[in-house]
Amino acid sequence: MPELPEIETIRRELKPKIINKKITDCIVLRKEIIGYPEPKIFGKSIVSETITDVTRKAKYLILNLTQNKQLIFHLRLSGAIILSPHSLSLPSFDAENYSGAIDGTKNLIKFARLILKLSECNLIFEEPRALGRVYLLKGNEQPDVLKGYFNLSHEPISPEFDFAYFKNKIAKRKALIKSLLLDQSICAGIGNIYSDEALFRAGIKPLRRAYSLKTSEIFKLLLSLKDVLNQGIENFGTTVSDYKRTDGRNGKFQNFLNVYARENEPCHICGAKITLKKIASRGTRYCPKCQK
DNA sequence: ATGACGTCCTGCCTGC
């Protein structure tokens, strides 16, 4: 699932290819994915605008447009952004009869939900599970549907995410540490993969209550979060199921995972079997021996 | 305010 490193990889690939390009057409293949405003207004508002920058906030990918507009993508569980050549034949907008597959290009855009036609290529938003969303904001709009976006806190890789900040956010909390790592108003950009990996590196069991962490453990966890995210970015993200890069290639960080997707396999450190347990409503992997 | 959990969504996997 796309977390901070995956979105950052997409951003880095996208930026040089789409900056200063004009959106010449917008095809909404499934209107549920338009989170704001109404799908009809959405399309009209972005056509003929130019992309001025490609940025990112936690797991949100942002295309800055002319006229002070922002196109904000959230890929949720299975979303992907694909850049495809212009030669690709595009369907006409027929949301009622749309079946998900587009002739001749089934593999590439089988689950296309939104297509932005740019001056030199097509930007395709795929989302098999249809939980992903796209939002268009004008000026200083802050619609309720984007509450989470406006409540994001610091990203663990940012300088503001230091020991004082982290300790202040978690030290008095009773919740499971795993669940606080997933909280976007505490650790913006962290998801299930990187939370499990960071806890492993810090040697902390995901079942621990946050207040029970010692100062040294909070510090270790802080460094682990930063390390695991930075290494995820360096390796173009983690492909375990749906995630892929803008040209369809896989990421590489799956080759360096210690616990995620490794249940029942031996721990790289001690050889114990990696445990899979539902914690904080998430499939959570950890080493029963190395993580205390 | 906090913590736990249900809901959304649909392709895919498992088991009969």
Place this chain on the structure above:
DNA sequence: TGCAGGCAGGACGTCA
């Protein structure tokens, strides 16, 4: 082989 049912999980709403 076919099908039903369960699972995956990020964000958000609800409830205690």
